[in-house]
Amino acid sequence: MAHSKDTTIAFAFDIDGVLMKGVKPIPGARETIQKLQDLKIPFIFLTNGGGLTEEAHVAKLGQRLDLTFDKRLFVQSHTPYHDRVAEYADKTVLVLGGHGQQIRDLAHAYGFNKVVTPSDFFQEFEHIHPFPEMTRAYHLEHGRRHKAPLRDTKIAAIFVWSSPRDWMLDMQLVIDLLLSRGGYMGTRSSKNGDASLPNYGFQQDDQPKLFFCNPDFEWATQHEQPRFAQGAFREALCGLWAHATRNKAKMQYSVVGKPTEATYIYAEGTLRDYHSATHGTGSDNDNPERRIGRVYMIGDNPESDIVGANSYESRCGFEWRSVLVETGVHVAGTVPIHTPNHTVRDVREAVEWALAGGECGSNVNGEGEDREDGATDGSRSSVNGDVSGRSSSSNLSAVGTSDTSNVSD
Numbered sequence: 001m002a003h004s005k006d007t008t009i010a011f012a013f014d015i016d017g018v019l020m021k022g023v024k025p026i027p028g029a030r031e032t033i034q035k036l037q038d039l040k041i042p043f044i045f046l047t048n049g050g051g052l053t054e055e056a057h058v059a060k061l062g063q064r065l066d067l068t069f070d071k072r073l074f075v076q077s078h079t080p081y082h083d084r085v086a087e088y089a090d091k092t093v094l095v096l097g098g099h100g101q102q103i104r105d106l107a108h109a110y111g112f113n114k115v116v117t118p119s120d121f122f123q124e125f126e127h128i129h130p131f132p133e134m135t136r137a138y139h140l141e142h143g144r145r146h147k148a149p150l151r152d153t154k155i156a157a158i159f160v161w162s163s164p165r166d167w168m169l170d171m172q173l174v175i176d177l178l179l180s181r182g183g184y185m186g187t188r189s190s191k192n193g194d195a196s197l198p199n200y201g202f203q204q205d206d207q208p209k210l211f212f213c214n215p216d217f218e219w220a221t222q223h224e225q226p227r228f229a230q231g232a233f234r235e236a237l238c239g240l241w242a243h244a245t246r247n248k249a250k251m252q253y254s255v256v257g258k259p260t261e262a263t264y265i266y267a268e269g270t271l272r273d274y275h276s277a278t279h280g281t282g283s284d285n286d287n288p289e290r291r292i293g294r295v296y297m298i299g300d301n302p303e304s305d306i307v308g309a310n311s312y313e314s315r316c317g318f319e320w321r322s323v324l325v326e327t328g329v330h331v332a333g334t335v336p337i338h339t340p341n342h343t344v345r346d347v348r349e350a351v352e353w354a355l356a357g358g359e360c361g362s363n364v365n366g367e368g369e370d371r372e373d374g375a376t377d378g379s380r381s382s383v384n385g386d387v388s389g390r391s392s393s394s395n396l397s398a399v400g401t402s403d404t405s406n407v408s409d
C-alpha cells in the first residue's frame with residue numbers, strides 16, 4: 001500500500017537514545033509522545049532493551065515519562081521468544097542475562113517451566129568457575145539446587161535474554177554445552193572435530209540450541225561513550241568458539257531483535273493489531289481513512305534501527321521510513337554506516353517533521369503525495385546521498401548471525 005491521503009502515519013520508537021538516556025527522559029520526549037496520544041496517531045515502542053515482562057517494562061517507561069501506556073504497545077528484544085514457548089515449555093532451558101532471579105522469573109512468566117541459570121550450575125559444580133572470587137557470593141545467593149542434579153539434566157536450549165553480567169562464567173557454560181554430548185554438562189562430544197561430518201562435527205550431537213535477542217554491539221547510557229550491549233557478548237563468544245574449534249566450525253545460533261526481519265515482522269503485526277483493536281482499522285480493514293500507510297522508525301542506532309527499517313519488506317503493505325536522531329549512539333556531524341531517510345536533532349524534531357508530511361512536506365494525512373508506487377521524494381533523499389534510502393538485505397544478514405539462514409528464524 002502506498003502512503004496516501006487516505007491513510008494515517010504511524011511511528012515505531014526506539015527507547016534508549018531516543019526517548020531516554022539511562023533513566024532520564026530526553027528533553028521533549030514526553031511532550032512528543034503525549035502529542036501523538038492526543039492526536040490518536042498510532043505508535044509502538046520497538047526496543048532492543050529487555051529484562052522485564054512487556055507489562056512491567058511499559059509501566060516503568062510510563063512512570064519515567066509520566067504517561068500511561070498499554071502493554072500491547074511494547075515490543076522488546078525478547079518478545080519474539082513467546083513463539084518458542086510451545087517447543088521448550090517442558091524442556092530444561094538455560095537463561096542468561098540480568099541479575100538475581102530477574103530472568104528466571106521472566107522466563108517463567110513467558111511460560112517456560114524448567115528454567116536454570118548460571119548461578120544454579122555454580123551451586124552444583126564446585127569448580128565450574130575458574131576465577132570465582134569476585135562473584136562467588138552472588139552466585140551462592142541466587143543459585144538454586146534442583147531435585148534432579150544438573151549433571152543428569154539435558155539442557156535443550158540456551159536463551160540470552162539481556163546482557164550477561166558475569167561473562168567469565170556465562171561464556172564458559174555456553175562453550176561447555178555447545179561442545180557437550182547431547183547438552184549434558186561435564187561431557188564432551190566425540191563428534192567434535194570429525195571432518196567427515198557437517199561443521200566438522202561441532203554442534204552435531206544434539207547440543208542445546210542457542211538463541212540471542214539483541215544484536216546491538218553497544219548502547220547509549222549516561223556515560224560519555226556508548227557501552228557494550230548483548231551483541232558484544234555474542235562477538236566475544238564467537239571469538240572463543242573460533243579458537244575452541246580451531247577455526248573449523250561456525251557457531252550456529254539464532255538471533256532476533258532489531259535489525260532482524262523476525263523482529264520487524266513481529267513489530268508490524270503488533271502495530272496493526274493494536275491499531276485495529278483501538279481504532280477498528282488495520283492494514284486491510286474496510287475503513288480506509290484510518291488505515292496505516294507509512295511507519296516512521298525513529299532511532300539513534302544506524303546498525304539497528306536504521307538498517308532494520310531500510311531493509312524490511314513489509315508484510316502488511318506498510319511503507320517503512322527511517323529517521324535518525326542525534327541524541328544517542330549516532331553523533332552529529334559523523335556519517336552513519338547506514339543512511340537514514342532523514343536525520344534530525346531529536347525525537348521532537350523527528351515527529352514534527354513526520355507530522356508535517358516528511359519528505360513530501362504535506363500534512364499529517366499525507367496530502368500532497370499520493371504516489372501508488374510509494375516512491376520517495378527525490379530532493380530530500382538526494383541530500384542523504386541515497387535515492388532509494390534502502391540498504392541491501394545482505395547488510396542485515398551480515399549483522400544478524402554467523403549462520404545467516406537463521407536470521408529470521
Ligand SMILES: [Mg+2]
Nearest residue numbers: 014016017300
Ligand atoms: Mg537506541
